[in-house]
Amino acid sequence: MADWVFAVERAYVAAATGVAPTEIGAPSPPSLHDELLPKAYAAAGAVASRYLAVGTPRSLGLVVHGAESAEAGALSHAAHATWFLPRDVRVTGLGADGLAHSLGGHVVPLEEALACDIVCVHAPIAIAAAQLRRGTHVNVLANATLDSDLTKLATVTREVPGLGELAAGLVDGRQLDELTVFVIGDGSIALRALHAL
Numbered sequence: 001m002a003d004w005v006f007a008v009e010r011a012y013v014a015a016a017t018g019v020a021p022t023e024i025g026a027p028s029p030p031s032l033h034d035e036l037l038p039k040a041y042a043a044a045g046a047v048a049s050r051y052l053a054v055g056t057p058r059s060l061g062l063v064v065h066g067a068e069s070a071e072a073g074a075l076s077h078a079a080h081a082t083w084f085l086p087r088d089v090r091v092t093g094l095g096a097d098g099l100a101h102s103l104g105g106h107v108v109p110l111e112e113a114l115a116c117d118i119v120c121v122h123a124p125i126a127i128a129a130a131q132l133r134r135g136t137h138v139n140v141l142a143n144a145t146l147d148s149d150l151t152k153l154a155t156v157t158r159e160v161p162g163l164g165e166l167a168a169g170l171v172d173g174r175q176l177d178e179l180t181v182f183v184i185g186d187g188s189i190a191l192r193a194l195h196a197l
Contacts, residue, residue, distance in 0.1 A: 002081075002082040003197065004039065004043055004079075004193075004194060004197060005043045005046050005047065005079050005082040006082070007043075007193045007194065007196070007197055008040065008043035008044060008047060008189075008190040008193045008194065009043075009047045009050075009167050010193070011189050011190060011192065011193035012044075012047060012163045012164035012167045012168075012189055012190070013164060013167045013168040014164075015160070015161075015164040015189050016161060016164025016165045016167065016168040016170055017164075017168050017170075034191060036191055036194045036195065037187055037191060038068070038071065038072040038075055039075050039079075039194055040187040040190035040191040040193075040194055041072065041075075041076075041141045041184050041187050041190070042072060042075035042076040042078070042079040042120075042141070043079050043190050043193075043194070044141075044159060044163060044182075044184055044187060044189075044190045045076055045079065045080075045120055045139035045141050045182065045184070046076070046079035046080045046082055046083065047163060047166075047167055048137075048139055048157065048163055048166070048182035049080060049083070049084065049118050049137055049139060049182075050083050050167075051166040051167065051173035051174070052137045052155070052157065052166070052173050052174050052180040052182060053084070053117060053118045053137040053174065053180070054117050054135050054137070054174070054177075057084050057086050057116075057117035057118050057137075058086055058087060058088055058117055059086050059087075059088035059089070059090065059115075059116035059117045059118070060077065060080060060084070060086040060088070060089050060090070060116055060117070060118050060119075060120070061090045061091075061092070061108075061112075061113035061114060061115070061116035061118070061119040061120070062076060062077065062089070062090070062091045062092070062096075062099065062103075062105075062113065062119075062120050062122065063092055063093050063110065063113055063114075063119065063120070063121045063122060063123045063125060064091065064092070064093040064094065064095050064096060064099060064122050064123055065093045065094045065095070065122070065123035065124065065125075065142075066094050066095050067095055069093070069094075069095060069122040069123055069142070070095035070096070070098060070099040070122075072122045072141065072142075073091065073099050073120065073122050074099060074102065074103065076120040076122070076139070076141065077089065077103055080118065080120075084118070086116075086117065086118065088105075088106075088116070089103050089104065089105030089106070090105060090106055090108045090112055090113045090116055091103070091105050091106070091107055091108070091113065092107065092108055092109060092110045092112070092113040093110070093123050094123075110125075110131075111131060114127070114131045114132055114136070114138075115132075115133055115136070116136065117135065117136065117137065118136075118137050118138075118139070119132075119136060119137070119138045119139065120138075120139045120141055121138060121139065121140050121141060121142055121144045122141050122142050123142055123144065124142055124143045124144055125142075125144050125145075126144065126145045126146075126147065127140070127144055127145070127146050127147065127150060128147040128149065128150060129147060129149040129150040129152075129153050129154070129179070130149070132150070132154075132179055134177045134178070134179065135177040135178075135179075136179055136180075137174070137179075137180045137181075137182070138154075138179075138180070138181045138182070139181075139182045139184070140181060140182065140183045140184060141184050146181065146183075150179070150181065153178075153179055154178065154179035154180060154181045155174075155175075155178055155179070155180045155181070156180075156181045156182075156183060157180070157181070157182050157183070158183050158185060159182070159183065159184050159185035159186075159187070159189075160185050160189070162182075163182065164189070
């Protein structure tokens with residue numbers, strides 16, 4: 001089950017170190033209609049959480065908006081299970097009821113979901129520093145916006161080149177109890193890794 005997440009992690013390491021694994025082809029622009037794109041985003045978010053979340057995360061927040069977004073949230077939960085098994089799963093947004101039920105979680109207001117150790121955002125929301133607590137790691141896996149205070153206070157890692165540099169050990173991940181944010185780009189590295197499986 002975790003093979004897809006490990007494949008994505010290896011692809012980011014290869015991209016950062018310049019060592020291209022033989023199973024990954026030449027770069028091509030991703031299609032927004034590619035059926036594997038939500039899985040690619042979920043895997044990238046899980047890899048980011050591995051290096052940027054607190055050591056033993058106890059809670060996972062999923063912010064969704066609609067059926068497709070809820071499916072992406074379920075993929076994020078599955079991808080994170082590669083390394084983490086948070087006991088407290090909090091889901092918020094349109095489609096939260098069914099997702100929370102299927103994951104054994106709880107439907108909560110947005111502020112409670114944003115108070116988790118790891119938060120995966122699959123909805124177009126605005127995120128402010130004041131909504132988060134110290135030590136939270138946020139994966140921005142949708143077209144969400146970060147307020148200026150958050151970008152100043154948090155350690156923000158962009159997909160390229162940041163995720164590969166983290167996974168390859170070229171830069172440090174979490175230091176203490178700072179806020180950390182991972183922002184997905186086009187997901188093309190992860191997508192190519194998944195197509196190669």
